Amino acid sequence: GAGVSQTPSNKVTEKGKYVELRCDPISGHTALYWYRQSLGQGPEFLIYFQGTGAADDSGLPNDRFFAVRPEGSVSTLKIQRTERGDSAVYLCASSLVGGQSTDTQYFGPGTRLTVL
Amino acid sequence: RKEVEQDPGPFNVPEGATVAFNCTYSNSASQSFFWYRQDCRKEPKLLMSVYSSGNEDGRFTAQLNRASQYISLLIRDSKLSDSATYLCVVNFRGTYKYIFGTGTRLKVLA
Numbered sequence: 001g002a003g004v005s006q007t008p009s010n011k012v013t014e015k016g017k018y019v020e021l022r023c024d025p026i027s028g029h030t031a032l033y034w035y036r037q038s039l040g041q042g043p044e045f046l047i048y049f050q051g052t053g054a055a056d057d058s059g060l061p062n063d064r065f066f067a068v069r070p071e072g073s074v075s076t077l078k079i080q081r082t083e084r085g086d087s088a089v090y091l092c093a094s095s096l097v098g099g100q101s102t103d104t105q106y107f108g109p110g111t112r113l114t115v116l
Numbered sequence: 117r118k119e120v121e122q123d124p125g126p127f128n129v130p131e132g133a134t135v136a137f138n139c140t141y142s143n144s145a146s147q148s149f150f151w152y153r154q155d156c157r158k159e160p161k162l163l164m165s166v167y168s169s170g171n172e173d174g175r176f177t178a179q180l181n182r183a184s185q186y187i188s189l190l191i192r193d194s195k196l197s198d199s200a201t202y203l204c205v206v207n208f209r210g211t212y213k214y215i216f217g218t219g220t221r222l223k224v225l226a
Contacts, residue, residue: 033214035216040124040218041218041219042120042203042216042217042218042219043160043203043216044216045213045214045215045216048212048213050212055212056211056212056213058213059213091159091160098212104162105162105214107159107160107161108159109158109159110159
């Protein structure tokens with residue numbers, strides 16, 4: 001079946017612009033995670049959704065970052081007034097149950113964001 | 117101190133060698149542990165979960181030492197296809213956050 005998909009695969013933008021990154025999780029997965037990965041680092045947790053609600057957004061670095069999942073499936077990560085330091089690969093992952101379970105997280109291929 | 121620490125490597129080993137990686141974590145309330153594999157410019161994929169009693173999957177063995185707060189991954193009979201970055205992942209009790217280490221790079225040489 002289809003895995004997690006993310007669009008666009010690459011995004012180049014200018015400092016100060018607004019960007020939206022989209023994640024389509026595996027069908028039926030209630031849990032959705034966003035991570036950010038910089039070169040030479042492991043993925044850094046940003047936000048976790050259980051269904052439509054953000055159960056944990058403690059990883060969002062500041063108020064320029066916001067994410068939604070209005071119907072409990074597709075999620076959009078929104079970054080306002082982008083800065084060069086936002087350049088990274090943004091990864092989305094989904095899992096069947098999430099929460100305190102240990103079910104497997106399946107990652108999408110990521111969106112490579114470059115802020116010039 | 118980072119919440120999850122790994123030796124970044126690279127570990128360069130010949131085919132057929134046995135190699136082991138360690139990962140230390142700082143929060144004693146950690147409850148779930150995993151090893152993920154990430155190929156260059158690809159997404160991470162779950163290699164194996166780590167259970168208290170230790171667990172094995174083919175050539176891969178994972179161990180957990182709660183007293184010393186580390187987990188390990190042992191790879192026996194290394195293959196060229198094992199070349200990748202191995203990420204240690206920890207979930208802290210009562211949170212939904214999964215904390216990744218920086219990863220350990222492995223290069224298996226012919």
